[in-house]
Structure formats: structure tokens, C-alpha cells
Amino acid sequence: MLIQFTNRGIYCPQADVYIDPWKPVSKAIITHAHSDHARIGNSSYLSHTDSESILRYRLGEISLQTLPYNETVVMNGVRISLHPAGHVIGSAQVRLEYQGEVWVISGDYKVKKDGLTIPFEPLKCQHFVTESTFGLPIYNFPESDELKIRLNDWVKENAERGLNSVIIGYALGKAQRILNALETDLPILLHSTIYNTNAALGFDNSRYIKFTQEFKKEQLNPGVVVATGTAVGSPWLKRFEPYRLAFCSGWMQLRGARRRRNADKGFVMSDHADWKGLNEAVEATGAENVYVTHGYKSVFAAWLRERYKINAVEVETLFEGEGVENESPEPEAPQQ
Amino acid sequence: MKAFTELYSQLDQSTKTNDKVSAMVTYFTHTHAADAFWAFALLTGRRPKRPVRTSDLKLWATELAQVPYWLFEESYSVVGDLAETISLLIPLQESNTHKSLTEVMNEIIAIQLKPDEEKKQWLFNFWNNFSREELFVFNKLITGSFRVGVSQQLVFKALSKTYDVDERVVAHKLMGDISSQNLDLKELLLGETASFDASKPYPFYLAYQLDIPFSELDDIQYWQIELKYDGIRGQIIVRNNQVHVWSRGEELMTDKFIEFDILKSLLPNGTVLDGEILPFKDNRILSFNEMQKRIGRKNISKKTLADVPLCMMCYDLLEHNGEDIRQMPLYERRKLLETVINSADTSVLKLSPVLDCYSWEMLDVLRNESKTLGCEGLMLKHKESIYETGRRRGKWWKWKVDPYTVDAVLIYAQAGHGRRANLYTDYTFAIWDKGELVPFTKAYSGLTDKELVEVDAWIKKNTIEKFGPVRSVKAELVFEIAFEGINASPRHKSGIALRFPRIARWRKDKNKEEINTKEDLLQLLNSVS
Numbered sequence: 001m002l003i004q005f006t007n008r009g010i011y012c013p014q015a016d017v018y019i020d021p022w023k024p025v026s027k028a029i030i031t032h033a034h035s036d037h038a039r040i041g042n043s044s045y046l047s048h049t050d051s052e053s054i055l056r057y058r059l060g061e062i063s064l065q066t067l068p069y070n071e072t073v074v075m076n077g078v079r080i081s082l083h084p085a086g087h088v089i090g091s092a093q094v095r096l097e098y099q100g101e102v103w104v105i106s107g108d109y110k111v112k113k114d115g116l117t118i119p120f121e122p123l124k125c126q127h128f129v130t131e132s133t134f135g136l137p138i139y140n141f142p143e144s145d146e147l148k149i150r151l152n153d154w155v156k157e158n159a160e161r162g163l164n165s166v167i168i169g170y171a172l173g174k175a176q177r178i179l180n181a182l183e184t185d186l187p188i189l190l191h192s193t194i195y196n197t198n199a200a201l202g203f204d205n206s207r208y209i210k211f212t213q214e215f216k217k218e219q220l221n222p223g224v225v226v227a228t229g230t231a232v233g234s235p236w237l238k239r240f241e242p243y244r245l246a247f248c249s250g251w252m253q254l255r256g257a258r259r260r261r262n263a264d265k266g267f268v269m270s271d272h273a274d275w276k277g278l279n280e281a282v283e284a285t286g287a288e289n290v291y292v293t294h295g296y297k298s299v300f301a302a303w304l305r306e307r308y309k310i311n312a313v314e315v316e317t318l319f320e321g322e323g324v325e326n327e328s329p330e331p332e333a334p335q336q
Numbered sequence: 337m338k339a340f341t342e343l344y345s346q347l348d349q350s351t352k353t354n355d356k357v358s359a360m361v362t363y364f365t366h367t368h369a370a371d372a373f374w375a376f377a378l379l380t381g382r383r384p385k386r387p388v389r390t391s392d393l394k395l396w397a398t399e400l401a402q403v404p405y406w407l408f409e410e411s412y413s414v415v416g417d418l419a420e421t422i423s424l425l426i427p428l429q430e431s432n433t434h435k436s437l438t439e440v441m442n443e444i445i446a447i448q449l450k451p452d453e454e455k456k457q458w459l460f461n462f463w464n465n466f467s468r469e470e471l472f473v474f475n476k477l478i479t480g481s482f483r484v485g486v487s488q489q490l491v492f493k494a495l496s497k498t499y500d501v502d503e504r505v506v507a508h509k510l511m512g513d514i515s516s517q518n519l520d521l522k523e524l525l526l527g528e529t530a531s532f533d534a535s536k537p538y539p540f541y542l543a544y545q546l547d548i549p550f551s552e553l554d555d556i557q558y559w560q561i562e563l564k565y566d567g568i569r570g571q572i573i574v575r576n577n578q579v580h581v582w583s584r585g586e587e588l589m590t591d592k593f594i595e596f597d598i599l600k601s602l603l604p605n606g607t608v609l610d611g612e613i614l615p616f617k618d619n620r621i622l623s624f625n626e627m628q629k630r631i632g633r634k635n636i637s638k639k640t641l642a643d644v645p646l647c648m649m650c651y652d653l654l655e656h657n658g659e660d661i662r663q664m665p666l667y668e669r670r671k672l673l674e675t676v677i678n679s680a681d682t683s684v685l686k687l688s689p690v691l692d693c694y695s696w697e698m699l700d701v702l703r704n705e706s707k708t709l710g711c712e713g714l715m716l717k718h719k720e721s722i723y724e725t726g727r728r729r730g731k732w733w734k735w736k737v738d739p740y741t742v743d744a745v746l747i748y749a750q751a752g753h754g755r756r757a758n759l760y761t762d763y764t765f766a767i768w769d770k771g772e773l774v775p776f777t778k779a780y781s782g783l784t785d786k787e788l789v790e791v792d793a794w795i796k797k798n799t800i801e802k803f804g805p806v807r808s809v810k811a812e813l814v815f816e817i818a819f820e821g822i823n824a825s826p827r828h829k830s831g832i833a834l835r836f837p838r839i840a841r842w843r844k845d846k847n848k849e850e851i852n853t854k855e856d857l858l859q860l861l862n863s864v865s
Contacts, residue, residue, distance in 0.1 A: 137403050138411045138424035233786070255348070255420055256752075259485075260759065260785060262351050299410050306404065 002078070002101045003127065005291070005315050010105055010129065012096055015075035017046075019094050019105050022318040029080070031107025032091035033058055033172060036320040046073075048082050051090030054172060057200040069118070085109040086120030087271050088173035089201055095123055103127040104285060108321070110270065111277035114144055114177055122284035129291045130282060133272040133321035134250050135300030141250060141274040147267060148181040154246065154265055155184055159222045164243035166225045168232060171197040173271045174248055178226055179208070187220055191227035215239065232261070250274070250322055272322055283308070294319040339367055340375055340437045341473045347379075347484045356486055360494035369520045370438040376495070376510070376521055378477070380488045384441065387448045387478055388455055390418065396456050400463055401425035413805055416751060419475030423468055431467035444478060489726045499525045504725045507539040511586065534575040537582040538608060538654045538662065539725035543715065543732040550696045553716075560666060560719050561691040561699065563711040564734055565649055566624050566820075567614035572596055572648060574603045575658075581613075592631050595646055595684050602680045606658025609676075610723075611650035611688065617643075621710035624835070625823055650677055651688040651715075654723060662723035669723070703735055712820060713737045739818040740860065741840055742767065743851040746813045747775060749795045750806045760795040760807070761788055763839070765817060769830075769854040776830035776854070779817050782839030791842070814846040815839050822861050832857055 004011045009021030009028075017027040024041035031037055033047075033054040040059050047055055049066040056062065067073060069092065072081045077099075082092035087108040094105045102125040109131065111120050134141075142150075155165045169175050175194040182188065188208050190198070195210040197203075209219060217239065231237050232245075250270030251257040258266035273281060282290055282304060290312040292301040297314035304312035346359040360379075364372050377383065398408045403425060415421040435443075447458050462474055476482050492510065496503040499522055509524055553559070569584040570593075579600045581590045590596070593613060615622035615630070622644060630636065630644045653673040654662055661669060670690075677687045691714075693699050703714050713736035721731035744765035752761035762780055766773035783791065791813065798810040818840040825833035832854075 136411050136414060137401070137407060138415055138421065140424070140428065253424065254415055256416055256759070258349075260788075262785070264351060265349060296410075296414075299407070303407060 002096060002098050003103050003105070003129075005317075010317070012078060014098055015078035015080065015096070017075060017078075017080070018042075020107065020319070027075075029094055030055065031085065031094060031105070032088055034088070034108065034170075036318065037107060048090045048092045051092075053200045053202070054090065054197065057196070069121075083121045083123055084118040086111065086114070086117055089117050089176070091117065093121070093123065095125070101126060103129070104287075105129040106131065106281070108133070108272060108319075109281065110273045111280055112141065112143065112274070114271070116176055116180055120281070122281065125285050125287050127289045127291070128282060128285040128287035129293060129315070130278065130300075131272065131319065131321060132278065132292050132295030132297050132300040134270065134274050135278055135292070135296035135303075137275045139250060139253055139274045140276060141253070141268050141270055144177075144181070147269055148183070151178070151181050151246075151267055152183050154244075155182065155186070155224055158244050159184075159186055162222055162242070164220050164222045164225060164240045166227060166231075166237065166240055166243045166245045167248060167267075168227055168229055168246065169248040169269070170271075171228050172201075174269065175226055175228075176201065176203055177269065177271075178248060179203075182224060184224065187223035189215070189220060189223060189225045191225075191231060193228050193230075194226055270322060279307075282310075291315045293317045294321045337433060337435050337437055337440050337470060337474070338431070339363060340371065341467075341470045343375065344473045344476075344484055345469055347486055353490065356490060357494045357497065360486070360491065361497050364494060364498040364521070368436075369522065371436055372521050373519050374437050374441050376491060378482055379484065379486055379491045380510075381482070383477065383482050384445050385448060387444050388459065390479070392452065392455070393418070393422070393459075393479065396459060397422045397425060397463075400460060401427070413751065419479045420472055422463075422475050423472040426463050426471060428468055429464065429466075431470055432465040433462075433470070440474065440477070492726075495521065495525065501525045504539070507725045508536070511537055511539055534578065535573060535580040535588065537571045537573060537580075537586070538610075538660075538723075540569060540571070540584050540610070541652075541724045541732060542584075542727040543717075543734040544727060544729050546716065546733040546735040554718065556693060556696060556699065558719055560670070560717045561693045561702070562651060562688050562715045562717070563691070563706055563709060564713040564715050564736065565612035565614055565621070565688075566710065566712045567612040567621075567627065567649070570611065570613045570648065571654070572599060572607075572609045572611070573655075574599055574607045575605055577605060583613075589631075592636075593646055594636065595641070596648070598682065598684070599680070602682055603676065604657060606655055607676060608653070608655035609648065609650050609673075609685070610652035610654055611648040613646055613648050615644045616647040616649075616686070617645055623710075623823065624821070647684045647686050649686050649688045652723060665720045665722065666717055667719040699735075703737055707737050739820055739840070740822065741816050741818050742857065743814055743843060743846060744776070744817050745773065745811045745848045745851050746791075746809060746815060747773060747811055748806055748808050752780075759788060760792045763815075765815065766811065767830075767852050767854055767857065773811055773848075774830050774854060776828070776832060776857070777817060777819075777834050777837045779815075779837045779839050782818075783842065787842055811848050814843040814848060814851055816841050816843050822857065824861060830854060832861060 002012060002014060004013060008018060008023040008025055010019040017029055018025045019029045020031055020037040021028050022039055026043045028042040028045050030045055030047040033051050038055055045062050045064040047066055049068050052064060052066050055064060067082050069082055069084055072079050079097040081095045083095055085091040085093045085107055087110055091107060093107060096103045104123050104125040106129060109120055113119050158165045167178055169178050171193045189211055190208045192211055195205060198205050225240050244264040246265035246267055247261060247263045248267045248269040250268060250272055252266030253268045288310055290304055290310055292312060292314050294317055301312040301314045304310055343359055343363045347356050350356050363375060394408060398405050412421045447455055466474060492503055492506045496506045506525060571582045573580040577600050579596055581593045581596055583589050615627040626644045630640055650673060653669050653676060656672050674687060677685050691702055693702060706713055713734060716733040716735060718731040744767050746763050747766045748764035749760040750762040752759055764775050764778050766775045795809050799807045800810060801808045817837050819834040819837040821835035823833050
């Protein structure tokens, strides 16, 4: 087998390379910069070109080689290329081919277009490694346009009542989608983590206020605050009162998840594939062997076996999928 | 149905009381009488019988959603709410219905007796023509309990604002059994009081747990001190030569408490007593358990009546000679109450004694002694207090004895429902018994949302085995369990049953070797019984 699932991560012995390893190794291919996939301590890294600055911002000094989509490198006879995963900017599926055996390790992905990231590219293969974060038929996410209308209506409604709108989402991925969707003349203030992440991504910050200790309430009056999950329940949020709080996450599809967090509003927005997306992705690969990682592994694998009569198995990994408030664990500070 | 769905979503999504009240006011103002009545009835927990069996509902939903039954069950266990699960699985469509809430409710009532095939077609017709939000609310109407995070008191408040009627009047007029359909709320609330049903109770005045220092209270001489009884709070109403007994849960329980029937000849018409219904024999209060067993019986035998006789420990008089006296100060009501009880002269009515107490120090002693009398603490009622409606701070306080506590280790967990769906929040705890861990109680509430998430993550990482929805976990996390009482119970494996167990706190400082033993609990059991 070209690929093995080891306790350090997904491993290709022939090329002696790991994909998103969770323990330090000599050669690591990183599908994307979220902290459960891109960890510190590897001797050398390979990632997509667009992940470079954010990886350096998050992981500090690393030895990093980058590759554009659809370009092939050869490691000890194994042809390796990166392809759009549609998850966040710079996210990639890893395709490995050796003596006619083709594997695709998709990392985290979504099939729906978000208007920011290069859309997911279906790849033919014999072996497909898929996530299953939202691998239940109850997860069916709305289109970006619909979301955009709901989000802006909510902000407008709050502003009319003199309330700030506080929106919570990941610094990498979600925050940029939220900012992209906002259509408002109101002042928009960003949590510094988001401001810095934007800067690392080359995302235009000129329109936004960066939060500093000099912040005065009157700067909003009312306005929009985009923050990461760390802000929830913290004294930091108090200064924006009166406000209404919204979370943006796929988990917001469930009423319980929303109510548990005392959210005023939950927007169903995810960078992971929903049920339909997962099914489409698996079908498009034509793979006979599917390895289901993080999420509703056993259910999704059982469904694939029953519905498509393919050989689907669950695989233990340390990937964590989507947390409601944050990528968990928290993004590490840059190493000096 | 659209307007009601909108109201439901607003109530469901808001966490602010004022927003909820204003959403209800807007609804009541703009909707017509029949819908307003149904909305009121549904929001206060009154609803028609389930028209469709749950098993049929599941089967038909899987058919329409085209998912295998096992996948439906998997989804349901994650969502934790049947109505919501179905609304998420059925293919999404545009809203395509103009039925009013009343029309929908009438259909729900009418379909109850129809054959299954007709029910199925009726359901599919709704399921195929509703938006996701409407689907969810509709499913709520035909499944389990219809709750949406507003209390009855809050609904009363909204109605009071809508029609500009005093909240207490609203509460009184809408208390109890409002079974007549298509009632006009506006007419009822603005109309005369005289047309009242003779069985109608007054809204109960409830006390908060004392949580402020004595220094912020008036001098102790202004307070009437009574024991806090552990029974069923109730009202006995004598009007038109009839007796009605209401529980605090607004249940008419006259049939369960037949010993009060004689009061129709002992008390004058137009008398309403407030008190605690207690099992009482040979001058002492029996355990609450005994009464509960009696209430559970369909027929009350002579033997039961003799074994577990009930009485009301009376502490207030709300109506005297047909006159509502709730606005009188407590000390005057008390005088009248004493006269009424004394002249009735019956063993089923007892006067809740007023305790002599001259200092706050003494009060603390009395509170601790209350346990030995089968009580759970003290009541502090300001002598000038009028009889309010609902739970209010200031003039009435309860000061409960500290609960018993036991340290125990978490061994099983199950996902919660509703607000806690998809989160492991229902726990089973164990204590040591001769070197083995034995499960002895379940406990739910008591952790903060943050702790819940933390424990949930720990459970997912430390699962040993899964049996259906239940997981056994590594015995490691120690919690302090608080409870109000302990009884021997042959039905439980451990032989004991706790009353009102809940998690007091997470003892991160303790490990499983340091928790309590079954021996400790048996000792406690012996000391209290």
C-alpha cells in the first residue's frame, strides 16, 4: 500500500513523507494552516503557495517549500501534486501516484463555493481519504447568497435598535468569509488576531478598525465586531455593550448547539462539506476504497458501504474538524 | 402559521427577556382572537393530544426523507429532538401554505381519530408545503412537549402589556383549567371578574432563596418565621358548597386528596387556603415518598387512607367570606386564618406554627433544627407583605438548610436533549462499596456551560465502551453531588435513592480514591430515619 495510517500521521513510506503529521517528522506535507493540521516541530514542510505567509505567521521559522496547484513533484518515484480543496485559502488535497496506484488525501474540504477560495476540484483515484465532520444527513448548508442576506438583515436590524453586532468565527477562513459577506456602511472592528491573519493572507484591511487599548465606544455607535471564539464570555466583549451575539458555524444548524452558547443568532456557515457535499465528493472520485477520518466516521463509512457498495473504513486521526467557537486547539503563537 | 412560526423563532432565538416580551406583545396585538388564544394556550403548555404515534412519525419521515431507518436513528440521537430531526431530514422547500394557526390546530384535533393512511397523507401534505422553520414548529405541535423558553409568568406579562391590564389580574383570570376553545383573550381580560369559574385558584406567591445578608433585611421583629415544609404546595378552595384542591403545578388534584372533601361542610363558602399538603400521622410528618406513592395510585384504598393520611399545613388565607383579601398585610391575614382554622376544628387542617425568634443567630439555630422536624428550612415572610403573584424578591424568602453532599466518580454518560443535545450531560455516578465502584445516582444540572463542554470533550476522549446512547468512561472525574434527602430503595441496585440529586461542583482537587463509600450513605440513612 502506498499509504499507511501510523501513530505519527498519514504516511507514504515510498516517498518517506507524512501528510499533516501530529508528531514531529522529517518531511511533512501540510494540506492547510489550521492548527490541527499544521503543527510545529517538523524538519521540513511542503504546502501550497497561498499557505506560505499564514504558515510562517503561525509556526514561525520553518523550512518551507511551496507548490502551486496541479504542479507535480517527484519523491523517490512517487508523483505528488496539490489540488484545490475549497476549505480555506491555500487549502489543498494531496494526490500521490506510484506505479499506477492513486491516492487522494483531501484534508478538510468543502464542495460549495464561497467566493473566496479556489473551488474544490474532484479527482479520480482508487483510494480516497475523506473527513466526515458533517457526515450526517441533518447537515445541509445554505448557499452563500442566502447566508449573505440573512447576515446583513441581522446587522441592519440590530443597528436600527442601536445595538452592535458581534460575529464570532475562526480567524482563518470564516473571518474572511464574514467580512466578504458584510455589506454595510457601519464601522467594522476586528479582533487583533483576525486583523493580523488578514494581513498575513494579504486580505485588504484598509476598511477595518483594528482593536487596540485606545478603542472608544463611540467608534462604533453602533457597528460590527468580528472576533474569534476566545472572546466569548470574556470581559473583552463587555466594552461593546449593548450588543447581540452571533456564531458562524456548521454546528449552528442544530438548535441545541445554538442555545447552549446563549447565542442570539446562529448562522450556518462552514468551511467543511455538508452531507450532500461529502456524498458528491466521494462519488466523483470513483474510488473503490474510502478511508473516513475525523467526524461521524462510523456512520458515514457505514452509509458509503450500504449506499455505494464500496469498501469504506474508518480511520483514527487526531484531526478535529470544526469547533463551534474556534479551531481547537487554539492557534499557537508564532515561535520565535 | 407564518406569524406564529415567526414568534416561535424570535422567542427561541432570543436570550433577552425584554425582547421576548416585546415579540409576544407584537404578536398578540396583530393577530386575530382565535390565533391569539391558541398561541397563549401553546406557550403556557396547554396543547391537544398527540395525533400521531412516534413510531409512525419516524417511519413516515424516513420514507419522505429517503434515508434508512438506522441513519434516521443516528441523526435523532445527535439532534436530540424528534421534531427538529424530521425538519432537518425532509428535503427543503419554499413555504407554500396560508393556513392560520387555528386552522392547523383544528386539523390536528380532527385527525386524531382518522385511519393511519389518512394521517400519513395529511402529514405529507404539511411536510411538503412548509419552510424549514414552519416544519419545525409544526412538528413541535404534534410531538412531545411544546416548550420555548418562556415561563407562564412572562406570557402573562406580555398579555398585561398588550391589553393594559394589571399582571396579577391576567394571572388570576388565566389560571387553572382554560379548556374552552376559541376564547377571546381580550374579552376575558378586559371583562368583568364576576363570571369566574368557582374552582379558579389564585396565582401562587413564591419565594426566592435568601441570598442577601441579614443586614439588608428589616429588623427580625418584622418577620414572621415559619418552617419550610417538604410537601405539595396547594390551594384549597371552598365555593358553592364544593371543594377544589389545586397544586402549584396548576393541577386540579381534588380526587387525590379525598380527605379534604369534608371541608365543604366545615368551612364557609368563599374560603381559599394556601398551604402545604403533607402526609401526617401520629403527630409527625411522614416521608414525601409515602405521599408520592399514594398519589400514583389510581384508586385509594381504605388501608392507604389509614396508612398515609394527609393534612394541609395552612399558612395563608387568600379569600375570606367570598372576598379577595390578598392586598391585606400578612399579619391581618394571619389573624383571620387562625380564626378560620380554629372554628373549622378538624385534623385535616393544621395551622403552620409561627416560630418565636429574637435574633438572627437564633434563626440560624432554628434553621438547622428544622431538619429534625422533617422540614427543609425556614420561611421568612414580612409581616406587612401583601400576597403577590409569582416568584418575587423582597418580602418573602425561603432559607433552606444546606443540602447533604457526597463525593462520587463519573462512570457513565449519555447525551442530553434539547439545549444539551449532542453533548454528554446526563451522568451516572458511583461510590465505593467494598473495593468496588457501584453506581448509585444520576445527576444532571449544576455545571456551567463551560464545564459541560470541558467534561463532554473529556468523555469523548475517555470512553471505554459504548452501549447504544450510553458510554462508560474511565473512572477519574470526581464531583460533589448535593441532595435533599435519602431513602432506602429496593428498586435501585445500590439499595438507596437520593432525593433531588444534582451536581454541586466539579472536584478537580480530588481523585477517585478519596470519594465517599456506600457505608457513609447507609450511616446517613440510619441517622435521618
